[in-house]
Amino acid sequence: MTETQSRLLDLGEALMRKRGFGGFSYADLAREIGIRKASIHHHFPTKSDLGMAVLDRYADQLADKLRKISSASRTGGQALDGTIKLYRDAIDHAGRMCLCSTLAADTEVIDRDMRERLAQANRDTAAWIQETLLTGRRDRSIAVGGDPALEAKAILAQLQGAQLLARAGGDPQIFDQAITTLVARLSRH
Amino acid sequence: MTETQSRLLDLGEALMRKRGFGGFSYADLAREIGIRKASIHHHFPTKSDLGMAVLDRYADQLADKLRKISSASRTGGQALDGTIKLYRDAIDHAGRMCLCSTLAADTEVIDRDMRERLAQANRDTAAWIQETLLTGRRDRSIAVGGDPALEAKAILAQLQGAQLLARAGGDPQIFDQAITTLVARLSRH
DNA sequence: GTCTATAATGAGATAGAC
DNA sequence: GTCTATCTCATTATAGAC
Numbered sequence: 385m386t387e388t389q390s391r392l393l394d395l396g397e398a399l400m401r402k403r404g405f406g407g408f409s410y411a412d413l414a415r416e417i418g419i420r421k422a423s424i425h426h427h428f429p430t431k432s433d434l435g436m437a438v439l440d441r442y443a444d445q446l447a448d449k450l451r452k453i454s455s456a457s458r459t460g461g462q463a464l465d466g467t468i469k470l471y472r473d474a475i476d477h478a479g480r481m482c483l484c485s486t487l488a489a490d491t492e493v494i495d496r497d498m499r500e501r502l503a504q505a506n507r508d509t510a511a512w513i514q515e516t517l518l519t520g521r522r523d524r525s526i527a528v529g530g531d532p533a534l535e536a537k538a539i540l541a542q543l544q545g546a547q548l549l550a551r552a553g554g555d556p557q558i559f560d561q562a563i564t565t566l567v568a569r570l571s572r573h
Numbered sequence: 574m575t576e577t578q579s580r581l582l583d584l585g586e587a588l589m590r591k592r593g594f595g596g597f598s599y600a601d602l603a604r605e606i607g608i609r610k611a612s613i614h615h616h617f618p619t620k621s622d623l624g625m626a627v628l629d630r631y632a633d634q635l636a637d638k639l640r641k642i643s644s645a646s647r648t649g650g651q652a653l654d655g656t657i658k659l660y661r662d663a664i665d666h667a668g669r670m671c672l673c674s675t676l677a678a679d680t681e682v683i684d685r686d687m688r689e690r691l692a693q694a695n696r697d698t699a700a701w702i703q704e705t706l707l708t709g710r711r712d713r714s715i716a717v718g719g720d721p722a723l724e725a726k727a728i729l730a731q732l733q734g735a736q737l738l739a740r741a742g743g744d745p746q747i748f749d750q751a752i753t754t755l756v757a758r759l760s761r762h
Numbered sequence: 763g764t765c766t767a768t769a770a771t772g773a774g775a776t777a778g779a780c
Numbered sequence: 781g782t783c784t785a786t787c788t789c790a791t792t793a794t795a796g797a798c
Contacts (some may be wrong), residue, residue: 388781388782419782419783423781426781426782
């Protein structure tokens with residue numbers, strides 16, 4: 385992984401999270417990075433190759449962040465708070481969102497590989513939330529009952545939906561408003 | 574409003590809900606409708622004009638459907654069930670979503686007028702949910718406590734997020750899974 | 763209101779020199 | 781690994797005839 389390649393992934397990720405997969409071009413990357421379009425094709429022959437590389441790295445980093453939240457938290461409730469903060473922080477900067485939320489809207493535009501990777505990332509995140517809910521129930525930091533697999537999907541939906549609402553309204557605080565009741569419902573710390 | 578214009582709005586709406594605002598072109602419309610691209614520009618000079626017309630009509634129809642749900646429901650709980658069904662039905666057909674969910678991801682691509690109309694539509698829907706929550710509390714069909722304005726935003730986020738998850742996973746049932754706990758939490762019919 | 767014709771621009775991508 | 785040059789195609793949009 386060269387310096388140029390990681391700069392391309394960084395910028396590509398930023399643009400995808402801000403404008404979606406169809407919302408940026410190699411010309412945008414070239415302008416910002418300071419090389420020519422043809423040079424980008426050397427690193428990522430097709431735009432799909434770049435998209436897949438960005439998504440792959442993003443999914444790995446997300447899983448990594450979730451693992452770190454787990455090990456840094458004393459209770460399941462704390463871990464879920466950390467997760468909420470993760471999604472909140474993602475929208476504060478430059479109108480970005482979680483890549484998984486943005487790409488979901490682009491589902492019909494991206495190719496099959498990206499689609500499957502995206503679905504897998506969502507399944508992984510939901511599974512992690514589910515585990516964390518169970519942990520929180522055991523340590524009595526979370527009060528939520530009901531099927532944990534369904535609760536986990538509900539929480540993920542609310543997190544991604546809150547990002548969507550906040551972006552559409554042009555105000556990050558909408559995220560907080562749409563998530564307050566979730567925090568209240570979960571917490572028992 | 575001529576026949577051709579309403580066909581253009583219908584098809585435009587379908588495509589926007591399926592692929593986003595940037596995900597279709599006048600060529601797509603022309604092919605399907607059976608006229609030439611230039612003829613479409615006669616009805617909607619720019620693509621933004623078309624997008625705005627679609628969004629405007631969509632927002633009006635959505636508000637209308639919500640009003641009808643209100644008057645057809647005996648309790649607030651019934652009205653919210655009807656709303657959930659509305660969002661569920663929207664994704665069953667041909668991979669579409671609520672236009673408001675799709676456009677939120679496109680926020681950076683659409684122009685200022687559309688952005689403001691979108692934000693207004695979301696505010697209206699949240700306000701309607703809020704009213705319905707209050708109604709349901711009064712008639713004892715809804716058990717949810719907490720600030721109704723925040724609860725309403727949370728519910729809207731969960732509905733839109735569940736559509737997002739279902740589309741990303743390629744399976745409408747994911748919507749049901751992500752919404753089950755909401756139904757359980759609200760209902761007391 | 764629809765057509766043909768044609769801009770004008772930008773997209774993704776390739777060939778081949780350095 | 782980056783460049784210039786070029787290709788091909790799609791996109792939005794306009795002019796003007798019918």
